Amino acid sequence: MSGAKSMSMELPLDQILRGECVETMRTLPSGSVDCVFADPPYNLQLRGELRRPDDSLVDGVDDDWDKFSDLQEYDRFTRAWLTEARRVLHKDGTIWVIGSYHNIFRIGAILQELGFWILNDIVWRKSNPMPNFRGRRFTNAHETLIWAARSEDSRYRFNYQAMKALNDDVQMRSDWYLPLCTGNERLRNEHGLKLHPTQKPESLLHRVLLASTTVDDVVLDPFTGTGTTPAMARRLRRRFIGIERHPDYVEAAMSRVARETPLADDAVVTTQDKREAPRVPFGSLVERGLLPVGTVLCDKKQRVSATVSPDGTLVSGAKRGSIHKLGAQLTNAPSCNGWTFWHFERNGEFLPLDVLRQESLEQAKTTASMAKAAAAG
Amino acid sequence: MSGAKSMSMELPLDQILRGECVETMRTLPSGSVDCVFADPPYNLQLRGELRRPDDSLVDGVDDDWDKFSDLQEYDRFTRAWLTEARRVLHKDGTIWVIGSYHNIFRIGAILQELGFWILNDIVWRKSNPMPNFRGRRFTNAHETLIWAARSEDSRYRFNYQAMKALNDDVQMRSDWYLPLCTGNERLRNEHGLKLHPTQKPESLLHRVLLASTTVDDVVLDPFTGTGTTPAMARRLRRRFIGIERHPDYVEAAMSRVARETPLADDAVVTTQDKREAPRVPFGSLVERGLLPVGTVLCDKKQRVSATVSPDGTLVSGAKRGSIHKLGAQLTNAPSCNGWTFWHFERNGEFLPLDVLRQESLEQAKTTASMAKAAAAG
DNA sequence: TGACGTACTGAATCTGTGA
DNA sequence: TTCACAGATTCAGTACGTC
The missing domain is CATH 3.40.50.150 (Vaccinia Virus protein VP39)
Structure with a gap:
């Protein structure tokens, strides 16, 4: 060399x-x-x-x-x-x-x-x-x-x-x-x-x-x-x-x-x-089809509901905003964690959005370790 | 487009x-x-x-x-x-x-x-x-x-x-x-x-x-x-x-x-x-009485103020101009977005003019959808 | 000392409309 | 074509001053 x-x-x-x-x-x-x-x-x-x-x-x-x-x-x-x-x-x-x-x-x-x-x-x-x-x-x-x-x-x-x-x-x-x-x-x-x-x-x-x-x-x-x-x-x-x-x-x-x-x-x-924090924008879940556009979300007690838009915003009547903003707006709260506030239906069960985020992070981790194993072996 | x-x-x-x-x-x-x-x-x-x-x-x-x-x-x-x-x-x-x-x-x-x-x-x-x-x-x-x-x-x-x-x-x-x-x-x-x-x-x-x-x-x-x-x-x-x-x-x-x-x-x-929202001339808000002639506006920190004229211009001392022009002039800025610069008082709170514009657009949307519904029904 | 607020900055092809 | 002007637009930091 x-x-x-x-x-x-x-x-x-x-x-x-x-x-x-x-x-x-x-x-x-x-x-x-x-x-x-x-x-x-x-x-x-x-x-x-x-x-x-x-x-x-x-x-x-x-x-x-x-x-x-x-x-x-x-x-x-x-x-x-x-x-x-x-x-x-x-x-x-x-x-x-x-x-x-x-x-x-x-x-x-x-x-x-x-x-x-x-x-x-x-x-x-x-x-x-x-x-x-x-x-x-x-x-x-x-x-x-x-x-x-x-x-x-x-x-x-x-x-x-x-x-x-x-x-x-x-x-x-x-x-x-x-x-x-x-x-x-x-x-x-x-x-x-x-x-x-x-x-x-x-x-x-x-x-x-x-x-x-x-x-x-x-x-x-x-x-x-x-x-x-x-x-x-x-x-x-x-x-x-x-x-x-x-x-x-x-x-x-x-x-x-x-x-x-x-x-x-x-x-x-x-x-x-x-190191980069593994941030997951809500929009990326929509883009990747983990949550189809048009899905109707609601809060746990099903008092309010909203529909998923292609750009990852939620729409409820004339109101539009991020999962956090719209949650806050509809409940007149100063702030809201959209990940835990909004729920979607799966197999008859209502699950918080956070479940999807966890799954998406889990998926990324699995892929990474598979790559690692492939590289090592 | x-x-x-x-x-x-x-x-x-x-x-x-x-x-x-x-x-x-x-x-x-x-x-x-x-x-x-x-x-x-x-x-x-x-x-x-x-x-x-x-x-x-x-x-x-x-x-x-x-x-x-x-x-x-x-x-x-x-x-x-x-x-x-x-x-x-x-x-x-x-x-x-x-x-x-x-x-x-x-x-x-x-x-x-x-x-x-x-x-x-x-x-x-x-x-x-x-x-x-x-x-x-x-x-x-x-x-x-x-x-x-x-x-x-x-x-x-x-x-x-x-x-x-x-x-x-x-x-x-x-x-x-x-x-x-x-x-x-x-x-x-x-x-x-x-x-x-x-x-x-x-x-x-x-x-x-x-x-x-x-x-x-x-x-x-x-x-x-x-x-x-x-x-x-x-x-x-x-x-x-x-x-x-x-x-x-x-x-x-x-x-x-x-x-x-x-x-x-x-x-x-x-x-x-x-940029794609319908344009609302400031003058139209004055015309429609959403902001009375003579209202005194000020910037957020209340350093400068101006009075609303019947033609939708603002007056401050000897200076007169559009909400944008006067805002720029009074702050020695190259430009100014008057909608967010100027504030008015409502219920003891100072709100930017943009709030009025949003309300006016909201109102127009509601009217339009009512007209549509009426036409359909 | 620490918490908090203000000011500043970085390889940037950086507006749109109408008279 | 040019000009005027309405009006849209910022994220992650560092540094420093104040309380």
Whole structure:
């Protein structure tokens, strides 16, 4: 593994090179890095300003580096840096690229055209995304990472057991649930303003590097920014080469890296994921047909009743609302737990909705353990 | 909305047309469908299924086939059917395409090149994915849907409130957690084997159709397969046009559709978006005496106040304007929703103007249904 | 010290209608 | 086509001040 290591004496290791990414990569020897992590401009194409419902202004990404005249120019740029990245990558190396729907399809298509072999597309589900303020689309709550080998016959590294251990001993899936980079982790300038508009969380790079590299592997980040990749590489005792155009970012990243202490030889990495609570929206039971649309529900004493709508609301006469709201409204109560208030009929018996929720959770659990057993056996 | 409806007399509605998708779409008039849902072949390995735009079969390239030419064939095929889909789509219509990392980047890139405007990429997280048996990659636990409008300036439909209701009254996110199609829902042949390798779950189509179409909208599915789209369209009282090449699937899908009972008129209604509610001019409330001229209104915290004029404007000192304009002016805000900003007193309580508007709409609804009842009886 | 309330923020392609 | 204007719209956090 890590065939790139033999060449490492020629490489500018553990440095962040100031310069344009394509021309700087040209100075690196072919096949010299084990892994590339790239967070290129997304080509967001934001138009006007956007305000929250409270009229505060959203601080959008309006930096020059994210401006491209059209799709063709973005494609040219993408093809150029991916071509160099592929040259620099060891034959058994892998590349990670992160993006959103604005650019990820360009990137994926060009990766395939250049001969990269896609291994997974990974979904970073954000625990705390920015909401959609105008109610005109689904909340954009994820970003996509593509993980690809240099070619179809690359004998790439994947630390299967480490990923499984990181995920409570079930196989790591292609959807990762991680919070945004906020709070103390976010680098700020002297005015307390964020230093970089798109700083990635350390947890994301931690998982990426832990999955696809080993100690002393060389990781190249052609769009280093504030240096999350170098910082995590140093912490996990990988070597890094950063490339960054803006001198301020180079400086900030290098001092950030200097603050990192590499883990000790015997340090066992057991970072726990922030686990997701198994919330079951009532609507999902309706969608999945566990409770047919049009079913009539009533309270235990059958004093009030309501009908299930396709969107998971209940209707009673002119009143419509969630299972909780309508229950409260019909009983003139300040609040109501719809799961225990509303009952449905099954085999001549009236059962609370909560029974369905339990069954749905039970079902999910069974499926998970079956998957686990299948994977183990 | 549903501008496509006016053309519906010429359309083969609620049918599944047997034929190749491109040439069959060519028989449909331009701008005639409100929504397209497409689950195209994922390909890249299933080369036997590939056809050129002229529907001729691609030569069987075997051992030493060239991947690049294979990609190109897939792109040609994709461009051909997406071009026809775009022609058939109404100018305000939207398209959904589902795929995996094998093909979704080709599809997304071509969608953008054809002028579609991506609204969201949606991640279908599978509650019960197939585990990765080799342990060489992350468990492929999701598929991706792209939701796109026909063009950047399409005034597309998004049933925001219905989606919010379906998700326990928080905005629906771009990641959906749904089980695979299994059990009774899965169509099987006489030997108990699954009829189709990639039958999609009904819950997925339920959400798709509920989000982006309304009753009587026309939905086109150019790769109908076992007919999940037609079945859900019928259940939710949308119209459908299916296209499917294999006669066995056409037959299975049509008999499946026949088993569906459309929801009743009042059962199919979902939570309405406020934008679609009939507009109530503030002046009409004043006219009808629901709010006497001279009433003093104030904001919730009683920092500013204004008096109701006979023409429905508000006056505060030397300033005069609509409920929205004056609210914005007095708070130095760029805009203001006067219905929720201004409050009036009733029984010692301060209520937003919106309460009056709701009451007026409620009243109108009651009157309308009484008139209907009177006419019927 | 702790409970509570207010302010702020995050890769965002973010309105619809009628004159 | 452009302009004006009505009016619709937010979730999960962190940080900090007050009581």
